[in-house]
Amino acid sequence: KAGVTQTPRYLIKTRGQQVTLSCSPISGHRSVSWYQQTPGQGLQFLFEYFSETQRNKGNFPGRFSGRQFSNSRSEMNVSTLELGDSALYLCASSARLAEDQETQYFGPGTRLLVL
Amino acid sequence: GNSVTQMEGPVTLSEEAFLTINCTYTATGYPSLFWYVQYPGEGLQLLLKATKADDKGSNKGFEATYRKETTSFHLEKGSVQVSDSAVYFCALRLMNTGFQKLVFGTGTRLLVSP
Numbered sequence: 001k002a003g004v005t006q007t008p009r010y011l012i013k014t015r016g017q018q019v020t021l022s023c024s025p026i027s028g029h030r031s032v033s034w035y036q037q038t039p040g041q042g043l044q045f046l047f048e049y050f051s052e053t054q055r056n057k058g059n060f061p062g063r064f065s066g067r068q069f070s071n072s073r074s075e076m077n078v079s080t081l082e083l084g085d086s087a088l089y090l091c092a093s094s095a096r097l098a099e100d101q102e103t104q105y106f107g108p109g110t111r112l113l114v115l
Numbered sequence: 116g117n118s119v120t121q122m123e124g125p126v127t128l129s130e131e132a133f134l135t136i137n138c139t140y141t142a143t144g145y146p147s148l149f150w151y152v153q154y155p156g157e158g159l160q161l162l163l164k165a166t167k168a169d170d171k172g173s174n175k176g177f178e179a180t181y182r183k184e185t186t187s188f189h190l191e192k193g194s195v196q197v198s199d200s201a202v203y204f205c206a207l208r209l210m211n212t213g214f215q216k217l218v219f220g221t222g223t224r225l226l227v228s229p
Contacts, residue, residue, distance in 0.1 A: 004158075006158075033215050033216070033217075035217075042219060042220075042222065043206075043217075043219040043222075045216045045217065045218070048214060050215075055215070056214040056215070056216050058216070090159065092215075092217075094215055102208070102215070103149075103164065104161075104208075104217060105161065106151070106158040106159040107158050108157055108158040109157075109158045
């Protein structure tokens, strides 16, 4: 089974621009979560989508948004980029089966550099 | 709130040494506990997990036991290899909330020398 894929892998943008990142979950997985990883703040939860609906949102400004399509692929968008948005953005998918069997599988990440 | 505390790194060991990385947690509900590993330039890989008290997760020689009484989930390996050099993250997820959010510790870098 193919793993979680994220595109692009690397991205360079300038302040004020916007960016869209893409995540394709493992086949059959319907839940997609996004995380931001920075040296200063570590790994922080952005949001989770399940069946095209946002189920949970972390403590990030409204410039961070996302969506999920009917095929479970997800995109996240960051508008009006700031230097502090430079980070590794990780996507994770899960099957959302029984609670005690639930596991999130992570993609390789998209490394965003804002200049 | 919910949080995970890990020991500061880096942890530097010689090959075949015994490894312990401490992890303690605070949770408002009933958590599942996880260890993820991140190799340079890569995403996170699930190493092991435990979903209830006294469960032991194990994989690739690594083990961790869910200790509810001490709110801990320490990672151990009897004999580390150079290829184990990576950053290790302890994480929790609250059960029965309907949400998939993982709360991570700050990570512990492990460096194993030959």
